[in-house]
Amino acid sequence: xxxxxxxxxxxxxxxxxxxxxxxxxxxxxxxxxxxxxxxxxxxxxxxxxxxxxxxxxxxxxxxxxxxxxxxxxxxxxxxxxxxxxxxxxxxxxxxxxxxxxxxxxxxxxxxxxxxxxxxxxxxxxxxxxxxxxxxxxxxxxxxxxxxxxxxxxxxxxxxxxxxxxxxxxxxxxxx
Amino acid sequence: xxxxxxxxxxxxxxxxxxxxxxxxxxxxxxxxxxxxxxxxxxxxxxxxxxxxxxxxxxxxxxxxxxxxxxxxxxxxxxxxxxxxxxxxxxxxxxxxxxxxxxxxxxxxxxxxxxxxxxxxxxxxxxxxxxxxxxxxxxxxxxxxxxxxxxxxxxxxxxxxxxxxxxxxxxxxxxxxxxxxxxxxxxxxxxxxxxxxxxxxxxxxxxxxxxxxxxxxxxxxxxxxxxxxxxxxxxxxxxxxxx
Numbered sequence: 001x002x003x004x005x006x007x008x009x010x011x012x013x014x015x016x017x018x019x020x021x022x023x024x025x026x027x028x029x030x031x032x033x034x035x036x037x038x039x040x041x042x043x044x045x046x047x048x049x050x051x052x053x054x055x056x057x058x059x060x061x062x063x064x065x066x067x068x069x070x071x072x073x074x075x076x077x078x079x080x081x082x083x084x085x086x087x088x089x090x091x092x093x094x095x096x097x098x099x100x101x102x103x104x105x106x107x108x109x110x111x112x113x114x115x116x117x118x119x120x121x122x123x124x125x126x127x128x129x130x131x132x133x134x135x136x137x138x139x140x141x142x143x144x145x146x147x148x149x150x151x152x153x154x155x156x157x158x159x160x161x162x163x164x165x166x167x168x169x170x171x172x173x174x175x
Numbered sequence: 176x177x178x179x180x181x182x183x184x185x186x187x188x189x190x191x192x193x194x195x196x197x198x199x200x201x202x203x204x205x206x207x208x209x210x211x212x213x214x215x216x217x218x219x220x221x222x223x224x225x226x227x228x229x230x231x232x233x234x235x236x237x238x239x240x241x242x243x244x245x246x247x248x249x250x251x252x253x254x255x256x257x258x259x260x261x262x263x264x265x266x267x268x269x270x271x272x273x274x275x276x277x278x279x280x281x282x283x284x285x286x287x288x289x290x291x292x293x294x295x296x297x298x299x300x301x302x303x304x305x306x307x308x309x310x311x312x313x314x315x316x317x318x319x320x321x322x323x324x325x326x327x328x329x330x331x332x333x334x335x336x337x338x339x340x341x342x343x344x345x346x347x348x349x350x351x352x353x354x355x356x357x358x359x360x361x362x363x364x365x366x367x368x369x370x371x372x373x374x375x376x377x378x379x380x381x382x383x384x385x386x387x388x389x390x391x392x393x394x395x396x397x398x399x400x401x402x403x404x405x406x407x408x409x410x411x412x413x414x415x416x417x
Contacts, residue, residue: 010245017241021233035237042241102212105219113227131189132221133228138191157185160220 009049012058013042019134020066026117026129027070037073041066060136060143067126067145076122108167116166124159131156178209188217284377284384284395286343291361291382291397294352301337301352311338315349323349323364323392326411332356333408353408358400360408367393374409376402385409389416 020041024034045062052061070076117125130141131152141156142149180203186192187200204211233241294300303314308325315322318340328335334354341350341363348365367388374387383405385396394412398405 006245014241014245017233017238018231021237022229022231025231026228031231031234034231035234038233038237039240039244042244046244102216102219105216105223108223110223110227113223114230117224117228128224129228132224135225138189153185156189160185160217163224164216164220 005049006046009046013045013062016059016062020062023063023126023129023134024066024070026125026133027067027122028073028075029118030075033073033075037066037069041069044069057140057143059134060140063130063134063136063144064146104168104171105164108171112167112170113163115170116163119166120159120162124155124162127152127155128159128163132160178207180207180210181213184210184213184217188214188221281375281377281386283343284386284397287361287363287395287397288382288384290341290343290350290363291359294350294361295359300339301350302339304337306335308335311335311351314338315340319347319349321364321366321392323390324415325351326408326415328411331407331411332404333360333411355398355400355404355408358398358404360396360398360400360405362408362412363395363397365393365395367391369393376405378402387413389413392416 017038021034021038024037024041025031028034028037041062045065048065052058117128120128126145127141130136130144131138136144138149138152138156141152145152147155180200183192183196183200187197190197192200200210204214303311305311305314308327312322312325315338325335332355336352336354338349338351341348343363343365346365348363351362351364353360353362369388372388374385377384377386381399383396383398383400383402385394385405387394387409389412394409396405396409396412
């Protein structure tokens with residue numbers, strides 16, 4: 001029985017190792033810390049796999065474990081105490097057809113976009129990472145972060161707006 | 176922002192509208208430059224984020240440690256331990272038996288064979304030289320804390336040569352020296368320690384050794400004569416001490 005469970009866990013979890021590590025790196029900003037976080041998350045997930053309900057979203061479940069592991073880590077606690085969440089509502093990204101901004105985004109240097117992600121607050125960064133990099137559905141993001149789906153949508157809109165603004169400002173164009 | 180559909184752009188780009196709404200929005204895009212521009216920009220942004228965001232891969236050592244975590248070194252299950260324990264005991268026993276075939280079950284037998292060999296090499300193997308059982312038996316009076324009967328040998332192939340006091344395992348005993356043709360026979364008599372009455376015969380270093388217990392005494396017969404010959408003297412002793 002334990003063997004079966006392990007093989008099932010392996011099938012579900014191993015393909016997520018790289019995405020989980022990527023997420024941990026973006027959250028912590030440190031290679032060693034990311035490695036430790038993922039390891040710890042795997043230990044917890046393996047231990048708790050018996051209580052994992054079949055049919056529920058495994059990816060959301062294990063990302064949630066990783067994210068909670070990060071929040072209780074030293075770096076995570078620092079983020080939580082220093083960052084004030086900006087909970088303004090679902091705001092729109094102003095845009096006009098064939099705008100110079102569109103070209104700018106198309107030509108944006110990959111390092112510039114990375115800096116734009118890195119400068120986001122934790123609350124915005126994690127939503128953006130799960131929705132736009134891991135391509136999770138809003139519901140999945142909500143499960144992984146244990147927040148309402150409306151909050152996912154508003155934070156995602158804010159995160160994208162800030163990324164866009166960062167790119168434009170850095171490139172010398174006002175949005 | 177004038178278009179009422181404008182606030183659906185993000186959901187459309189993220190494919191979060193239901194199928195009907197998704198279709199309606201697609202149709203709307205054909206007529207609305209504002210929404211089309213917004214969709215294009217958001218899609219470009221998502222693409223740029225996806226490319227930039229996939230920045231880190233788990234290092235090989237993390238892959239290895241996670242794999243080890245899921246596949247820990249196999250420990251022997253308790254079920255196998257229980258099965259293997261008696262198997263190991265039997266194996267050790269068999270190996271022990273094969274490796275030490277000459278290790279004697281009764282260390283007394285080995286000692287008395289040594290004593291018999293020593294006598295064979297001795298010029299004076301006995302302390303009382305006599306063929307007469309009525310001389311030999313009384314000779315032990317006061318020397319041993321027990322007594323025994325010696326068999327009458329008239330009509331047999333055996334001849335009594337004499338006797339002496341023997342010591343083994345810190346206890347005194349009688350040692351009787353017999354002849355059967357050219358063969359020498361030692362019969363040792365001690366007070367019995369065990370309770371086993373079974374007669375045990377052994378063939379140690381070509382010597383026939385027979386051990387039996389009778390009347391609280393322990394008898395050992397050691398000889399290079401045949402087992403049959405030895406058996407006859409054993410029977411004579413057994414008959415004499417009934």
